[in-house]
Amino acid sequence: MAAARSQLATPNAKRLLRSSGRRFTRQREAILKIIREQPGHLGADEVFQIARQRGHRVSLSTVYRTLELLREQGLVEAANLQQDHRHFKAAGDGEHHHLVCTSCEKVIEFSSPHIERLKQSLEEDHNFTISNLELEVGGVCTKCANAASG
Numbered sequence: 201m202a203a204a205r206s207q208l209a210t211p212n213a214k215r216l217l218r219s220s221g222r223r224f225t226r227q228r229e230a231i232l233k234i235i236r237e238q239p240g241h242l243g244a245d246e247v248f249q250i251a252r253q254r255g256h257r258v259s260l261s262t263v264y265r266t267l268e269l270l271r272e273q274g275l276v277e278a279a280n281l282q283q284d285h286r287h288f289k290a291a292g293d294g295e296h297h298h299l300v301c302t303s304c305e306k307v308i309e310f311s312s313p314h315i316e317r318l319k320q321s322l323e324e325d326h327n328f329t330i331s332n333l334e335l336e337v338g339g340v341c342t343k344c345a346n347a348a349s350g
């Protein structure tokens with residue numbers, strides 16, 4: 201676990217992109233920088249707004265495409281698998297899971313020893329080696345629940 205974490209720590213974006221035949225353009229660099237600076241998950245529209253505030257002439261669709269490219273390269277992780285509502289974050293926190301509010305799209309990260317146990321029992325029950333287990337749980341956050349009831 202510790203080894204996997206340090207391996208993921210700060211991948212060299214330039215080298216990674218070049219090795220897959222992509223250029224590390226100024227736009228891509230700026231977008232990755234924004235993602236790395238912000239705590240928690242950001243929607244593409246939030247990344248877009250920050251980029252514009254910093255004077256980068258990008259369109260929202262460029263931001264989307266760039267985030268997807270960075271995700272494919274393992275530089276950012278995405279939560280919420282419905283394509284249009286993905287939230288992004290710099291890769292490197294190791295295995296964790298997401299609670300996603302279906303109302304405001306807030307993403308809460310968690311990890312739990314219960315999930316480690318679930319993994320073990322799944323492997324035993326099905327004689328299956330799990331290489332990747334990521335939970336994404338939909339629901340409603342406290343704020344939205346309160347707003348709905350009150």
Ligand SMILES: [Zn+2]
Binds near residue numbers: 302303304306342
């Ligand atoms: Zn919410």
Ligand SMILES: [Zn+2]
Binds near residue numbers: 279
């Ligand atoms: Zn996450």
